[in-house]
Amino acid sequence: MKQLCLFLALITLTSVSQAQTKLTPEQLWKFGRVTGLGISKKNQHLIYSVSIPNAVENKSIRKLYLMATSGGEPVEIKNIDSVLINSKISKDGKYMISTRPAKMINVTGSEVYPDLPKSNVFIYNSLNYRHWDTWEDGSFDHVFITPMVNGVPDTKQSKDIMPNEPYDCPLKPFGDDDDYIWSPDGKHILYVAKKKAGTEYALSTNTDLYEYDIESGVTKNLTEDNKGYDVSPAYNKSGQLAWLRMKRDGYEADKQDIIVSDGKTKQNLTSQRDDIHVESFKWSRRGDSLYFIAPINGTLQLFKVNDPFATKTPAVIAQVTSGDFDVNAIVGDVDQTVFVSRTDMNHAAELYKVNLTTGALMQMTHVNDAAYATLGMAKTERRFITTTDNKKMLVWVIYPPGFDASKKYPTLLYCQGGPQSPLTQSYSFRWNFQLMASQGYIVVAPARRGMPGFGTQWNEQVSKDWGGQVIKDYLSAIDAVSKEPFVDKNRLGCIGASFGGFSVFALESQHEGRFKTFISHDGVFDFKSMYGTTDEMFFENWEKGGPYWDKNNAIAQRSFSQSPSNFVDKWNTPIMIIQGGRDYRVPIEQGQGAFQAAQLKGIKSRFLYIPDENHWVLSAQNALVWQREFYKWLDETLK
Numbered sequence: 001m002k003q004l005c006l007f008l009a010l011i012t013l014t015s016v017s018q019a020q021t022k023l024t025p026e027q028l029w030k031f032g033r034v035t036g037l038g039i040s041k042k043n044q045h046l047i048y049s050v051s052i053p054n055a056v057e058n059k060s061i062r063k064l065y066l067m068a069t070s071g072g073e074p075v076e077i078k079n080i081d082s083v084l085i086n087s088k089i090s091k092d093g094k095y096m097i098s099t100r101p102a103k104m105i106n107v108t109g110s111e112v113y114p115d116l117p118k119s120n121v122f123i124y125n126s127l128n129y130r131h132w133d134t135w136e137d138g139s140f141d142h143v144f145i146t147p148m149v150n151g152v153p154d155t156k157q158s159k160d161i162m163p164n165e166p167y168d169c170p171l172k173p174f175g176d177d178d179d180y181i182w183s184p185d186g187k188h189i190l191y192v193a194k195k196k197a198g199t200e201y202a203l204s205t206n207t208d209l210y211e212y213d214i215e216s217g218v219t220k221n222l223t224e225d226n227k228g229y230d231v232s233p234a235y236n237k238s239g240q241l242a243w244l245r246m247k248r249d250g251y252e253a254d255k256q257d258i259i260v261s262d263g264k265t266k267q268n269l270t271s272q273r274d275d276i277h278v279e280s281f282k283w284s285r286r287g288d289s290l291y292f293i294a295p296i297n298g299t300l301q302l303f304k305v306n307d308p309f310a311t312k313t314p315a316v317i318a319q320v321t322s323g324d325f326d327v328n329a330i331v332g333d334v335d336q337t338v339f340v341s342r343t344d345m346n347h348a349a350e351l352y353k354v355n356l357t358t359g360a361l362m363q364m365t366h367v368n369d370a371a372y373a374t375l376g377m378a379k380t381e382r383r384f385i386t387t388t389d390n391k392k393m394l395v396w397v398i399y400p401p402g403f404d405a406s407k408k409y410p411t412l413l414y415c416q417g418g419p420q421s422p423l424t425q426s427y428s429f430r431w432n433f434q435l436m437a438s439q440g441y442i443v444v445a446p447a448r449r450g451m452p453g454f455g456t457q458w459n460e461q462v463s464k465d466w467g468g469q470v471i472k473d474y475l476s477a478i479d480a481v482s483k484e485p486f487v488d489k490n491r492l493g494c495i496g497a498s499f500g501g502f503s504v505f506a507l508e509s510q511h512e513g514r515f516k517t518f519i520s521h522d523g524v525f526d527f528k529s530m531y532g533t534t535d536e537m538f539f540e541n542w543e544k545g546g547p548y549w550d551k552n553n554a555i556a557q558r559s560f561s562q563s564p565s566n567f568v569d570k571w572n573t574p575i576m577i578i579q580g581g582r583d584y585r586v587p588i589e590q591g592q593g594a595f596q597a598a599q600l601k602g603i604k605s606r607f608l609y610i611p612d613e614n615h616w617v618l619s620a621q622n623a624l625v626w627q628r629e630f631y632k633w634l635d636e637t638l639k
Helices: 002-019 198-203 433-438 456-460 469-482 499-508 527-533 537-544 554-561 564-570 588-600 620-637
Strands: 033-039 045-054 059-068 075-077 095-103 139-149 180-182 188-193 208-213 219-221 230-235 241-245 257-261 266-268 280-283 289-296 299-306 317-319 326-334 337-344 347-355 361-363 379-386 392-399 409-415 442-446 487-497 517-521 575-580 605-610
Touching: 033 326, 033 337, 033 347, 045 326, 095 180, 139 188, 180 230, 188 230, 198 537, 208 230, 230 280, 241 280, 257 289, 280 326, 289 326, 326 347, 379 469, 392 433, 392 469, 409 469, 409 499, 433 442, 442 469, 469 487, 469 499, 487 499, 499 517, 499 564, 517 620, 527 537, 527 554, 527 588, 537 554, 564 588, 575 588, 575 620, 588 605, 605 620
Parallel strands: 299 326, 409 442, 409 487, 487 517, 517 575, 575 605
Antiparallel strands: 033 045, 045 059, 059 075, 095 139, 180 188, 188 208, 208 219, 230 241, 241 257, 257 266, 280 289, 289 299, 299 317, 326 337, 337 347, 347 361, 379 392, 392 442
């Protein structure tokens, strides 16, 4: 009997030990990545894909699945044509729409001078000569309409509906096939484009919805009255249109609202909700309501608008879900159930169904459950601290698995990018809080100035003042959490990317000995150089208030005075700098300048240069090098 008890005890201890295995970068890059694709034609099945990274081959393997909407075991399928409606074929089956590059401008030496075919020269006469991670080659993605003959597209008869136009659809760099759609009656094609070229393109966000008439060949601008973004058009079954809108030209992070139109009138459904910035939306299957996702109080949640064309003003908006998780995509609906993608700081995306009456969520896919069963989970905690200007600020605190309050832990201040992007319960495969916590770090992640979900004023207080209150918010967050006895104040680090990388550079000169190490990825170091080499000038003009050479512009002059490069004399703390070679949003000289400054000052520093990556790190092996160097640096400088 005693031997049996001992045996059972050993099994229990082994199970507990296995459950507390810490997450590693290698494990992280084996997780399946789940994407909801839609609901089947007969509303019986949920269709989704799973991509599994293969680090050895440095690529991903993608598989397609269907599952009954009531649940059950998934079934692998080879293609989705038989189960999902092809939205790119007109309702009557006569035409298909697609996109492909169309050559509009000659920019190479061999194109301008045909007698010099071996030249390697690019000739530009305006800005937008490079964008995100690609140099302009004179080709633009256009929408083509192709007749269907016996169910097969006759490509010889394809027609460019954007002839001779040096504009892109889908929009670059992040547009997709939702940027061009059919009207329900199949008589019109609606597409998204920013019909500006060169320097004018780089200065503006004025994106419009265009309606192309199949019969007449005439194109009409449906949103000419709005000077900011008009994107993401979608029709319901009745031909009523909804899309996302920002009002102000040049402001990429303006409040984003849902507009609906029945062809005669327009209504802004979310204008009266100051705390709502819509991330995405979807019509209900019946077309009588809209679902949308918006950040709220540090999470992304699902909302619903019943009868969008009701006479009530403002529209009645109901929040469907709540909790410490993110609803990050809407897949579709069946009856009183909506299918969504959900994440939290411990779990990558899986698909759930939401009960519209109760808001309860039930997990549908379980792609990574077996992996999670062996891992210790990180505890996440909400804290609200008082800032230096007496505001309440949400701070996420993430604790290591098996956290013991009697011990002291090294702690990382995480600085979010954007600057106006929400810090929520998302799951990143690079800036992964569970992975950080699993290596024994407490993570402090403040929802500082500039984040949607806390009202428009809070969101806008970062613009034109990058070095102001937002930097104080960071210090308020780390100071508040550092009062806890389990935080080792002698082992504090600061990390971040993009605007977060800028924040790292700024805090390097202002931390007054708080931090022992810094890591900055694709961060803005020198404001003048950034203004002279970045791609989207509307961003710089809005965020800085104007060009640095305008000496009469007090706002711009204050902004440029806050450049981290102006305060390198105060740098004295070890710093690792990471830079993507194809990042044209925050170009390479930003990382180079910061590393060179640190080296010439004799500061322990490291430069991680990734030539083939843009503002992100997308390939598996590059990402694993990133992770290993990240934690290697922390081991060297913090532990």
